[in-house]
Amino acid sequence: MTISNRDNDLWCRFACKITKSTKQRQHSSLQNYVSLTLFSILLAVATSQMVSCQSVSASKILMDNGLSMDNVTSSLTSSTNNLSENEDHGMGLFPKIHPHMSGEKGIFVNGYLVETANGVVAIDSALTASESKALKAELDSINKPLLAVLLTHPHPDHVAGVTYLVSPNTSSSSTPMHIPIISLQSVEKIMNATEEAKRSQWTPIFKEEWISKWTYPNQNVKDEEAVTFDGMTYRVHDLGPGGDSDANSIWILENEPNVAFVGDLVFNGHHPYIADDHILDWLRNLERARDLLANITTIYPGHGESGSIELIDSQERYLFTYIDVLRELSGDNSTLTEEAKAELTQRMEEFLPGGGLSFLIAQSADSVAAELAAAAANG
Numbered sequence: 001m002t003i004s005n006r007d008n009d010l011w012c013r014f015a016c017k018i019t020k021s022t023k024q025r026q027h028s029s030l031q032n033y034v035s036l037t038l039f040s041i042l043l044a045v046a047t048s049q050m051v052s053c054q055s056v057s058a059s060k061i062l063m064d065n066g067l068s069m070d071n072v073t074s075s076l077t078s079s080t081n082n083l084s085e086n087e088d089h090g091m092g093l094f095p096k097i098h099p100h101m102s103g104e105k106g107i108f109v110n111g112y113l114v115e116t117a118n119g120v121v122a123i124d125s126a127l128t129a130s131e132s133k134a135l136k137a138e139l140d141s142i143n144k145p146l147l148a149v150l151l152t153h154p155h156p157d158h159v160a161g162v163t164y165l166v167s168p169n170t171s172s173s174s175t176p177m178h179i180p181i182i183s184l185q186s187v188e189k190i191m192n193a194t195e196e197a198k199r200s201q202w203t204p205i206f207k208e209e210w211i212s213k214w215t216y217p218n219q220n221v222k223d224e225e226a227v228t229f230d231g232m233t234y235r236v237h238d239l240g241p242g243g244d245s246d247a248n249s250i251w252i253l254e255n256e257p258n259v260a261f262v263g264d265l266v267f268n269g270h271h272p273y274i275a276d277d278h279i280l281d282w283l284r285n286l287e288r289a290r291d292l293l294a295n296i297t298t299i300y301p302g303h304g305e306s307g308s309i310e311l312i313d314s315q316e317r318y319l320f321t322y323i324d325v326l327r328e329l330s331g332d333n334s335t336l337t338e339e340a341k342a343e344l345t346q347r348m349e350e351f352l353p354g355g356g357l358s359f360l361i362a363q364s365a366d367s368v369a370a371e372l373a374a375a376a377a378n379g
């Protein structure tokens with residue numbers, strides 16, 4: 001489908017229409033194209049050149065891939081609710097969710113401890129030895145047995161610290177306890193395929209902070225399978241490629257208060273890693289997640305504060321903006337010049353002021369440019 005000048009005019013003219021409806025997702029491509037939400041308008045004002053009527057080429061690629069911005073709801077700022085650990089949802093003492101939010105050296109990754117009356121379930125872990133020991137110390141301070149570890153995806157910042165979690169003490173050389181470590185088979189497979197290369201790549205940089213021996217899943221689950229520990233049922237949803245990894249899953253707690261652990265489908269307040277050649281799949285997965293998480297009270301992301309369903313919208317806006325700016329700067333080429341990467345970084349920092357991990361903006365640029373160029377060529 002070719003976007004004519006007339007369609008482009010329509011985009012501009014209809015930019016003042018405020019529309020938001022789930023049913024709109026079913027509308028025609030042209031309607032999707034012109035039906036901008038309040039957010040789109042605010043975004044256009046706030047970021048001036050970022051989302052402009054010149055970005056037809058980028059929008060066409062998105063449309064050709066079944067994606068559009070019309071589902072993005074209104075609000076410029078990412079939403080967090082910062083619920084206190086003890087006051088979650090007013091649903092009583094359990095489950096009590098303890099987030100472990102790593103600092104900058106641990107690339108702001110989140111591991112979670114879900115405490116119930118008789119034990120704890122961990123979801124993901126931490127990257128560095130220091131943060132993993134801190135997470136283990138938090139687990140020990142709860143003084144209840146670790147019942148299971150659930151993994152969302154195979155990146156080191158989420159899986160490396162499992163070695164400490166399942167250790168009888170904080171020494172990683174101890175014989176691990178027999179704890180169910182549960183993931184999709186695809187997650188385990190990528191851990192196996194990448195551990196050695198990651199160790200070689202990162203040990204010289206992280207030195208003793210790099211966890212030299214990972215502990216692997218000992219139980220696989222399939223899409224929509226559930227596991228139950230201490231009366232709490234966790235159901236996994238296999239998202240495949242398109243989070244920040246080639247294998248992504250989210251875990252939904254089906255008991256009240258119906259929360260979800262979404263791994264790196266969402267970076268809240270931080271710049272995401274987008275260099276795995278799946279930014280378009282990521283946008284599709286956000287659409288899917290919007291339905292899966294419709295009744296969720298709180299989303300616990302892989303990086304950043306927890307929040308409402310608005311976190312899905314915020315992540316979607318970030319990726320759309322990144323695509324628009326990158327397309328403008330790349331001139332449809334599959335790589336960016338160093339100057340263009342610097343400008344991309346500057347503009348995304350303006351879009352997300354104070355966001356952590358800003359080095360990832362430039363690092364992901366060529367991968368995203370190549371993916372979009374290939375999508376345009378195939379479209």
Ligand SMILES: [Zn+2]
Pocket residue numbers: 109155157158264302303
């Ligand atoms: Zn991560």
